[in-house]
Amino acid sequence: EDKVVQSPLSLVVHEGDTVTLNCSYEVTNFRSLLWYKQEKKAPTFLFMLTSSGIEKKSGRLSSILDKKELFSILNITATQTGDSAIYLCARSGAGSYQLTFGKGTKLSVIP
């Protein structure tokens, strides 16, 4: 079974801190790497990465993919309490409708 491994599993930071979330994956039939934010409801899409070395950015969030080392990172700068959520990493394979998810990183941002 294809695996996606996220680390750390949980993280507690203070507002204003910068965090880096990690995601490693197996390469079989890899197409893309996706990041989602889940706040007790629907996972909401953040980024999709297909090419190595190209940073995607949205406000305080950014993400990059390394296809050689088979990992991706999600950075959040100047964290706010509203960033508290579970961040999910998923990869799609040849069947691009079928995502394989990691267990997520639970981020808690305290004032």
Add this chain to the structure above:
Amino acid sequence: NAGVMQNPRHLVRRRGQEARLRCSPMKGHSHVYWYRQLPEEGLKFMVYLQKENIIDESGMPKERFSAEFPKEGPSILRIQQVVRGDSAAYFCASSPTGSMNTEAFFGQGTRLTVV
């Protein structure tokens, strides 16, 4: 444009009963995917459907689980004779094409509790 609508949001069933989970895709989306999230686990793919067709059900348990997406109406995930291990959050996603890419959106999920 309403998002992916799932109902009910919460469902409690006794062991042995049937659970029916509904998913209405976003307008213009004809591809539906069901995922299950067990406690402390990541989401796991269950089934991919287009209107009136099951495209891939490789993630569905072989017994008691079935899914449909009729020509009219929502997609239904049906679990017969539920057991405690079926307790989970069931998410539906939809997309306009057969790809979970930037155009795919998840619903709010149905949290099934089997008592």
